[in-house]
Amino acid sequence: MARSGPTQRHQRIEAEMLRTLAELISREVKDPRVGPVTVTAVTCANDLSEAKVLVVPFGVTEPDPGLLEGLNRAAGFLRGEVGRRVGLRHAPRLSFGLDDSFDRAARLTALIDSAVKGEA
Numbered sequence: 001m002a003r004s005g006p007t008q009r010h011q012r013i014e015a016e017m018l019r020t021l022a023e024l025i026s027r028e029v030k031d032p033r034v035g036p037v038t039v040t041a042v043t044c045a046n047d048l049s050e051a052k053v054l055v056v057p058f059g060v061t062e063p064d065p066g067l068l069e070g071l072n073r074a075a076g077f078l079r080g081e082v083g084r085r086v087g088l089r090h091a092p093r094l095s096f097g098l099d100d101s102f103d104r105a106a107r108l109t110a111l112i113d114s115a116v117k118g119e120a
Contacts, residue, residue, distance in 0.1 A: 010044065014051075016086045018042045021053060021094075024081050025071070033070030035060070040099040044092055051092040054099035063098060071096040 022039040036058040044051045055071065057063040075094040083091030 010046075010048070013048065013086065013088070014042045014044055017044070017051060017053075017082055017092075020082050020085050021078060024078055025055075025074075028081070029070070029074045029078070031070035031074055033064060033066035034074065035064065035067070037067070037071075040101070048088070048090070048092050051094050053094055053096050055096060056099050056102065068096050068098065 018039055018041070021042065025034065025037060025039065037055040038058055039053060039055055041054040042051055043054075053071075055067075057067060072095065075096070079091045079094050082088070082094075
């Protein structure tokens with residue numbers, strides 16, 4: 001029987017990983033390329049072997065190009081800590097990406113506003 005979506009356990013693990021990673025990145029990652037970031041989403045594979053972590057740099061308009069490099073460099077450390085703190089026997093491999101959903105939402109809002117102004 002195929003699952004249609006993530007189970008409650010799966011969602012709970014993703015939420016706990018998000019909280020834990022946000023804390024770890026802000027307090028434990030010492031890489032100078034990694035400034036203040038907000039962890040916006042964690043999406044795990046069905047078998048919990050991999051996790052995609054989306055982040056948004058805090059307080060800057062253009063993210064530092066080294067940000068993702070620094071986070072991916074710290075991924076091994078973060079994986080071990082997440083496994084211990086969340087209580088996972090096998091912690092997922094972490095990969096980091098920039099969350100552009102806020103930019104897309106702003107562009108859509110601007111398009112809608114311009115369409116509404118055009119009708120008036």
